[in-house]
Each structure stands twice: as structure tokens, then as C-alpha cells.
Amino acid sequence: MKKLLFSIILIHLFLFVSAQDTNKSELVEQTQKDTLNPIQLQEVIIIGKKAQLSDKQSKTLTTIDDYLQKSAKVDMIKRGAYAWEPIINSMPTERTLITIDGMRIFGACTDKMDPITSYVEVSNLSEATICSGQEGACFGSTIGGSIDLKRNRNNFGNQKWNFNLNSGFETNNQQKIIGTALNYSDSLFYVDTDIMLRDAENYKAGNNKEVLFSQFKKFNFSFTSGFKLSKNKLVEGSLIYDKATDVGYPALPMDVSIAEAIITSLKYEYVPLNSIVVNWETKLYFNTIMHKMDDTKRPFVPIHMDMPGWSKTYGYYSKVKVKYYKHNLLLNLNSFYNRSLAEMTMYPAGTNENLMFMLTWPDVITFYNGLFVEDNYALNCHSSIKASASIGNHYNKIASELGLNSLQILYPEMDAQNSRFLKSCSANYNSSKNGFEFGFGVAYGERAPSITEAYGFYLFNSFENYDNIGNPNLKNETSLEGNTFIGLKKEKINLKMASSYFHISNYIVGKPDASLIPMTIGATGVKIYTALDYATIFNISLTSEIKFSRELKWNMQLVYGRGKDFNNVNLPFIPPISYSTSIAYSKEKFSSEIVIQGNAKHTNFGAIYGEDKTPDYAIINANFGYKFDINKNKLITKFGIENIIDTYYSTYSDWNNFPRQGRNFFVNLSISL
Numbered sequence: 001m002k003k004l005l006f007s008i009i010l011i012h013l014f015l016f017v018s019a020q021d022t023n024k025s026e027l028v029e030q031t032q033k034d035t036l037n038p039i040q041l042q043e044v045i046i047i048g049k050k051a052q053l054s055d056k057q058s059k060t061l062t063t064i065d066d067y068l069q070k071s072a073k074v075d076m077i078k079r080g081a082y083a084w085e086p087i088i089n090s091m092p093t094e095r096t097l098i099t100i101d102g103m104r105i106f107g108a109c110t111d112k113m114d115p116i117t118s119y120v121e122v123s124n125l126s127e128a129t130i131c132s133g134q135e136g137a138c139f140g141s142t143i144g145g146s147i148d149l150k151r152n153r154n155n156f157g158n159q160k161w162n163f164n165l166n167s168g169f170e171t172n173n174q175q176k177i178i179g180t181a182l183n184y185s186d187s188l189f190y191v192d193t194d195i196m197l198r199d200a201e202n203y204k205a206g207n208n209k210e211v212l213f214s215q216f217k218k219f220n221f222s223f224t225s226g227f228k229l230s231k232n233k234l235v236e237g238s239l240i241y242d243k244a245t246d247v248g249y250p251a252l253p254m255d256v257s258i259a260e261a262i263i264t265s266l267k268y269e270y271v272p273l274n275s276i277v278v279n280w281e282t283k284l285y286f287n288t289i290m291h292k293m294d295d296t297k298r299p300f301v302p303i304h305m306d307m308p309g310w311s312k313t314y315g316y317y318s319k320v321k322v323k324y325y326k327h328n329l330l331l332n333l334n335s336f337y338n339r340s341l342a343e344m345t346m347y348p349a350g351t352n353e354n355l356m357f358m359l360t361w362p363d364v365i366t367f368y369n370g371l372f373v374e375d376n377y378a379l380n381c382h383s384s385i386k387a388s389a390s391i392g393n394h395y396n397k398i399a400s401e402l403g404l405n406s407l408q409i410l411y412p413e414m415d416a417q418n419s420r421f422l423k424s425c426s427a428n429y430n431s432s433k434n435g436f437e438f439g440f441g442v443a444y445g446e447r448a449p450s451i452t453e454a455y456g457f458y459l460f461n462s463f464e465n466y467d468n469i470g471n472p473n474l475k476n477e478t479s480l481e482g483n484t485f486i487g488l489k490k491e492k493i494n495l496k497m498a499s500s501y502f503h504i505s506n507y508i509v510g511k512p513d514a515s516l517i518p519m520t521i522g523a524t525g526v527k528i529y530t531a532l533d534y535a536t537i538f539n540i541s542l543t544s545e546i547k548f549s550r551e552l553k554w555n556m557q558l559v560y561g562r563g564k565d566f567n568n569v570n571l572p573f574i575p576p577i578s579y580s581t582s583i584a585y586s587k588e589k590f591s592s593e594i595v596i597q598g599n600a601k602h603t604n605f606g607a608i609y610g611e612d613k614t615p616d617y618a619i620i621n622a623n624f625g626y627k628f629d630i631n632k633n634k635l636i637t638k639f640g641i642e643n644i645i646d647t648y649y650s651t652y653s654d655w656n657n658f659p660r661q662g663r664n665f666f667v668n669l670s671i672s673l
Contacts, residue, residue, distance in 0.1 A: 042131040043071055047122055048152060058593050058623045060638055061168040061177050061668040064117050064125065064149070071130050072498070072541035072559050073145065075575060079111075079655040080249040081173065081203055082216040083118035083259075087653070089132060089500055090537050090561045090574045091144030094450040094508070095477070099139050100149045101238070102283065102317055103265060104336040104368075108291040108309035109256075110360050110452060110459050113249060117149065119242040119261045119289075123166055123179050124194040124222035126152045132500055133481045134426035134443035137390045138332050138372050139317065141422045141447045143479045143504060151238070154183055154190035156228055163673040166196070172642075172664035173203035173214070191225040202248070205659035206648030213248030213255055213298070236267040251655035252462055254307065257294035263287040282318040302521040303349065309342035309361065328376040338366045339399070340451050344458075358519075360459055362403015364451050367395040370422075383431040386441075394420040394448040398455065406457055407472065410528075414472045418454075422446045422476065428483075435490045443481040449474045453508050453529045460520040461510070463655055464527070464610040467518045468510050471529040478505045492547040499540040507535035507565065509609075535571055537563040556581045562604065572609035573653055576602045592624035602652040614657065617649035638668040 045067055047057075059066070065084040068074045076084035077092065088096045098116040099105070107114040129148045131138075136146025161184050168177035179196035198218040204210050219242070226236040240263040247256040265285035271278075293307035315336030322329040342361035348354075370392030378384045397417045398404045404416050428441030449470075452459060456470040480503045487496035510527030518526050542558040557580045563571035577600040584593040598618035605611035623640030646663040654660065 042129050042135055043073065045071060045128045045130065047125045047127055058595070058621075058638070059640060059666060059668060060636065060670055061122065061166055061179075064120055064122055064128070067122065068117065068128060068130075068147065072543055072557055073130055073132055073539075074147070075573075075578075075653055077112075077573060077653050077655060078658075078660075079113065079251040080216075080247070080658075081200065081211075081214045081661070082218070082244065082247050083113055083115055085112050085115045086117055086147060087573055088130070088136075088145040088147065089502065089539050090563055090571075091502075092573065094453065095143040095447060097136055097140055097142040097146040098149075099146065100240070100263065101151055101265065102139055102148060102319070102334075103263065103285045103287065104140060104313060104315050104334075104338070105261075105263065105287050105289070106311045106313055106338050106340060106366075108289040108311040108340065108342065109259070109293065110307070110309060110342050110456065111252060111254070111293065113247070113252075113256055113293070114259050114261075114289065114291050117147075118244070118259070119220075119240060119263060120149055120151070121179070121194070121196040121220040121222070123164075123181060123196050124151050124192075124220070124240075126150050133479075133483060133502070134388065134424050134445045135428075137388065137424050137426075137445065138319075138330070138374070139334055140336075140368060140370060141390070141392055141394070141424065141445065143445055143447050143477060143502070151222065151224060152192055152194070153224060153236075154185045154192050154226070156187055156190060156226075157185055159186040160184070165671040165673075166669070168666065168668040170200075170664055170666045172661055173200045175200035177668075188228045189226070192223070194220075194222040196220045203661045203664075206643065206646045206662040208646075208662065209648065209659070211250050211659060213250045216244060216247040218242070218244045232271050232273070234269050236269065238265045238267075239263070251658040253298070253460075254293045254295045254305070255297060257292045257296075259289075259291045261287065261289045276322050276324045278321040278323050280318075280320045282316070284316045286312075286314050288312045304347040306345045306347075307342065307360070309340070311338065311340045313338040326378040328378070330372075330374040330376075332372040333370075334372070335369045336367075340364050340366070341400070358457060359400055359403040359406065360457050361451055362398050362407065362455055362457065363400035364403075364455050365395075365397040365399055366451070367397075369393050382433040383429070385427065385429050387425075387427045389425040390423065392422045394422055396420075396448075396454065403455070403457070407455065407470070410469065411472060418472060420448045420476055422448060426481075432489075436488055438484075438486040440484040441482070443479075443483075445479045445481065446476045448476055449508055449529070456529075458519040458526075460523060461527075461610075464510070465522075465524045466510065466512065466527040467520050467523050467525075468527045468529065469513075469516070474508060474529060474531055475506045477508055477531070479503065480505075494545040495542075496544070497540070497542045499538070502537045503534060504537070505534045506531040507533075509565075533566040535563065535565040537561065537571065537574070551587045552583070552585050554581070554583055569608060570604050570606040570611075572606040572611050574604065574606075576600045576604070576652060589627040589629075590625070593622065595621040597621070599651055605652070610656075611652070612657070614650060614652050614654075617647060617651070619647050619649070620644045634670075634672040636668075636670040636672075638666075640666050642666065 132145045164181040166179040176199045181194040221241040224238040242261045244259045267283040270280040289311045291309045317334035319332040341363045346356040372390040374388040376386045424445040426443035430439035454470045459468045483500040485498035513528045516526035539561045544556045547553045561575040563574035580597040582595040601616045602614040621642045625638040628635040642664040
């Protein structure tokens with residue numbers, strides 16, 4: 001399989017190199033934009049630029065999770081103070097796609113304690129691109145959408161050094177934050193380096209109630225370097241090393257002793273001039289993740305368990321942008337090879353009893369090859385049609401004979417290998433004229449079952465209190481999608497209402513099987529993954545920004561979701577009415593903001609999935625900052641109070657109703673030299 005993968009890559013690279021233009025023009029701006037500026041449906045959250053965090057953010061050194069949940073499309077499932085799981089359009093990670101600079105990465109934890117977002121830091125990110133539904137199918141199959149985390153990237157230019165120092169402190173959990181960034185660029189070479197460390201103790205919920213096992217430590221190192229091969233060609237290498245230790249998860253029965261990731265890539269970029277090809281980018285990448293769950297620090301453990309997991313991914317993509325008359329084309333050929341293994345060892349209290357061992361992910365190989373094509377066609381100066389389609393082959397193989405034999409106890413006829421064909425298509429119309437904009441679209445998409453859904457073996461879900469077993473006979477999940485938006489964008493007012501509707505056939509969920517006995521002590525029973533006839537998910541959001549003056553503006557966001565299956569049973573993790581409103585004032589070097597956010601009561605909860613009613617809540621946050629200019633250097637200061645009235649609360653997305661953080665004072669300092 002590896003030989004096949006590398007053969008495909010080598011053939012593709014040969015064709016790529018042989019097609020190079022020898023044009024001697026200068027390499028244009030690396031983030032070159034199309035001159036037509038077609039309307040896009042994706043949302044971009046700006047985090048920083050060139051390793052300098054934006055001084056417009058209310059809390060510059062917060063986590064990437066905090067930045068993402070500012071989007072109306074994204075919320076977070078929280079199992080602790082660290083590594084939240086992003087949900088897009090009310091769908092968890094099985095139905096979505098998270099990438100870092102277009103690279104496919106797969107976590108090594110069967111309990112989703114290591115989402116892809118946990119392996120980056122705000123100090124080395126420039127932006128997060130959020131796409132809804134099939135808009136996000138560029139790098140693989142998805143149902144709910146995608147998030148692409150884009151790291152800081154320097155530009156060629158005059159010789160220049162830049163040094164940044166970031167530090168912060170938070171009172172609630174005694175979190176210490178320290179980081180540095182060193183960057184250099186000249187006409188032929190650039191390098192970006194970034195280091196960030198976080199160390200936090202247990203946090204306190206409202207009314208000063210300590211939340212045990214919510215501590216964490218994290219170290220993150222990021223390196224990117226580019227070299228100009230000629231006037232319009234460059235090569236770029238990158239590395240991320242991330243290590244988290246002593247991570248507590250108060251909502252789960254186990255913690256994490258270590259989560260470690262190495263993420264590397266090598267990219268070749270070609271930017272011709274006087275050609276219909278605007279940009280051609282090819283990237284090879286590799287990443288490896290190791291994750292160990294641990295319960296040795298928990299009291300009253302019935303039986304001690306070790307649950308390590310490993311994930312390795314090799315991949316590449318080759319993305320071409322073409323401009324031809326009114327057409328703006330994007331073609332992306334992408335492929336990855338992933339191997340995921342997880343195991344569990346149980347240590348009985350009696351010294352005469354044997355250890356119990358099983359493979360919870362039975363060394364599953366996933367090999368994917370796909371092609372994505374998109375055409376953004378400008379009908380006229382104010383409207384366009386964007387159409388896309390993708391095809392992909394998704395191949396799975398169980399490499400472990402022990403793992404295969406274990407699953408064949410339940411599925412005697414199953415094969416070690418399974419190949420699926422995935423496809424998607426979408427079409428969107430967008431119009432913008434005199435400040436008024438609207439659009440609508442339809443889409444169809446498919447996804448293969450995740451490793452857990454197809455091959456998981458006795459994986460305990462503490463939210464539902466069931467052991468879960470995969471089902472290799474599951475069909476592809478398919479989705480019909482409709483979306484629409486309407487907005488008004490003027491000099492002092494920006495309003496937008498957007499909605500999406502998903503009709504998902506073969507909706508994959510776990511169902512109890514009374515004939516099976518649970519492995520976990522205290523579990524209610526065992527669930528086998530199966531497919532419902534269909535389920536529907538509806539989301540609607542309203543966002544607004546009103547500028548009363550150059551210094552004063554008001555922002556508001558209102559979000560609501562509704563999800564049901566074909567029997568009218570509520571789906572889990574569907575948001576009730578949630579809101580956020582803020583007044584921000586900034587003048588010259590001073591900025592301040594007050595924010596009110598909250599949820600209505602969560603009454604449409606999925607009881608059969610472990611959910612229950614959560615009360616409404618509202619919290620108030622405030623922050624202010626000042627930017628000092630010292631000669632040619634900058635010092636950005638941010639101070640704030642979160643949850644000012646120390647409200648004790650939890651939300652619909654808090655695993656097992658564990659409470660959120662209470663009152664917290666923070667200070668962030670960023671120095672640029």
C-alpha cells in the first residue's frame with residue numbers, strides 16, 4: 001500500500017515538474033487574490049499576522065477554541081479546560097473535516113481528547129477558514145463542513161528581523177503563559193519560529209467551587225521556512241511539535257498523561273504570470289500522534305486501565321487555481337494514508353488474576369484518493385454561480401489479526417478490507433449590489449463511517465454510559481443540503497442572516513444490544529453502531545455590526561438549531577437559542593469592550609443519547625487594552641474580567657454537565673521588537 005501511495009506521488013510530481021513554466025517574472029504576493037473578488041460563503045476568523053497577534057482581539061492569548069466558537073457555525077463540546085472538540089453546523093468531528101494548512105491529521109484518542117485544533121497555538125496561526133457543508137469538501141469528504149487552520153507565513157522582501165514575546169496570566173486556574181517568536185526574511189529566504197508554553201491548575205466554577213482534574217500543561221513549537229528557487233518558484237518546509245502532559249478531563253473517567261504530535265510538510269509553489277494558471281501548489285506531509293489515557297490519579301478506580309493510541313498519516317495534495325475569462329477554477333488532487341491503533345490493558349486488583357487486553361482500534365489502515373473541482377463563474381459584476389464536485393476512493397483494512405478475529409466474533413462474514421466510493425456536488429448563487437447581498441445553494445455529500453463507528457471495540461462513552469462496538473457493514477452516510485443567506489453591508493451597518501438544512505440518510509448512531517454484556521464496570525449496556533433511516537438538522541443565525549462612530553460599535557450574534565431523527569427524536573448537541581452581544585470602543589491606542597453572552601433553556605435535548613435539560617444562563621465579560629509605541633517597538637497590553645458576576649453554569653455542549661469557569665481575571669502582554 002505504501003509503495004502504491006509513493007508511486008502515485010512520484011508520478012504526479014514528475015508531471016508537475018515537467019509542466020513548469022520558465023517565466024522569469026517575480027514571485028507575486030503569496031496570498032494572491034483573484035481580481036474578480038467573487039463572493040465566498042466561507043467565514044474567515046483573523047487570529048494574527050506574520051507571528052504577531054492582532055491587537056484587535058479582546059484576549060490575544062486565549063486558546064484557538066475560543067477564537068473558533070466566535071463563529072455562528074462553530075461550537076465546542078467541552079470535556080475539560082483543554083482540547084475542546086469543534087462541532088460545525090451542530091455536527092461533531094465524524095461528520096466534519098479539520099485540517100492544518102490543508103493537511104489531513106487524525107487524532108489517536110478513542111475518546112476524542114485530542115482534536116486537531118489542540119495541536120496548534122494562536123501565536124502561530126494567521127486565520128481559520130470555516131466552510132459550511134459541501135463548501136468544505138476541498139480536502140476530503142464531509143457532511144457538516146470544514147475548518148482549515150492556516151499558520152503564519154512570512155513574505156520575501158527587504159532584510160528584516162522580528163522578535164515577539166508573549167506572556168499572560170489568569171487568576172482562576174493560575175494559568176501561566178509564555179511564548180516567543182523569531183522571524184527573519186530577505187529577498188530569497190524567510191523563516192518563522194514560534195514557541196508557546198501553558199501551565200494551568202484546576203479551575204474554579206462559579207461560587208468558588210473547584211473543578212477537580214481540570215489542570216493541564218502544554219508545549220508547542222512551530223517552524224516554517226521558505227526559499228525562493230527562482231523568480232516565481234518557492235519551496236517551503238514546516239514543522240509542528242506539540243506535547244501536552246498531565247491533562248485532566250473532569251467530565252471523563254480518565255485523564256491524559258501525555259499527548260504528543262509531530263506534523264511536518266514540504267511544499268512547492270509556482271506562481272506564473274501571463275498565464276491562465278494563477279497558482280499551483282503541491283505539498284507532501286507526514287504526521288504522527290501518540291496519546292495515552294491514564295486513571296492513576298483518580299480515586300476509587302474499580303479497575304486500573306491503560307489506554308494508549310497511535311496515529312500516523314502520510315499524504316499530499318496538489319492544488320491548481322485557474323482563471324479563464326469569467327471562470328475561476330480550483331482543482332485539488334489529494335491523497336492520504338493513515339494507520340490508527342489503540343489498545344486497552346486492564347489490571348485486576350487481585351495479584352493472581354491475569355491482565356486483560358484488547359485492541360479498541362484494531363490497527364486500521366485508511367487510504368484515500370480524491371479529486372475536487374470548483375468553478376466560480378462571474379455572471380456579471382455583482383453576481384456569480386459557484387459549482388463544485390468531488391470524487392474519492394476510501395479504502396480500509398484491518399492490519400491486526402487479533403483485531404480482526406475479535407470483530408469476527410460479532411461479524412463472522414466480515415472481510416479485513418473494505419473499499420468505498422464517495423462523491424459530492426454543490427451549486428450556489430450569490431449576488432451583491434448596492435450593499436444588499438443574498439445567496440442560496442443546494443448540495444449533496446457522502447462520508448464513510450469513522451474508525452470508531454466501523455471498527456471500534458468496546459469503547460466506553462461516559463456521556464451515554466454505554467460501551468460501543470463498531471459495525472463494518474454500515475453504509476455511507478449521505479446528505480442533501482440547502483442553504484441561504486441575506487445581508488446588508490453599508491459603511492456603518494453590517495447585517496447577515498444565514499440558515500442551512502441537512503437531510504442526512506443512513507444517519508449513524510449507536511443502538512443498545514441487550515444480548516451483549518458490557519466490559520466497563522457500571523456501564524448500562526452495550527451499543528452497536530447502526531444507521532437510522534434519516535435525520536434532519538436545521539441551523540439559523542443572525543449577526544450584526546453597527547458603527548455608531550469611528551470609535552464605537554455594537555456587535556450581536558443570535559444562533560438557533562434544531563435536530564431530529566425520522567421518529568421525531570431529538571439529536572444530541574443541537575444548540576438552543578444562544579446569543580452574544582458586545583459594545584466596543586477604541587480610540588487611537590486605547591480599546592475596551594463589554595460582552596454579554598448566554599443560552600436559553602435547553603429543552604429539545606436528546607435523552608436517549610445521555611442529554612438532559614440545562615438551564616438558561618448569562619455571563620458578562622469586560623476587557624480593555626492599550627498599545628504602547630516605544631521607538632520602533634510595540635507593546636500590546638490586554639486586561640479583562642470573564643464571568644464578572646461569578647455565575648455557576650453549564651451548557652448543552654458540556655460533557656456530563658460539568659460546570660464552566662467562574663470569575664477570571666486575565667492579563668496578556670505582547671511585545672514586538
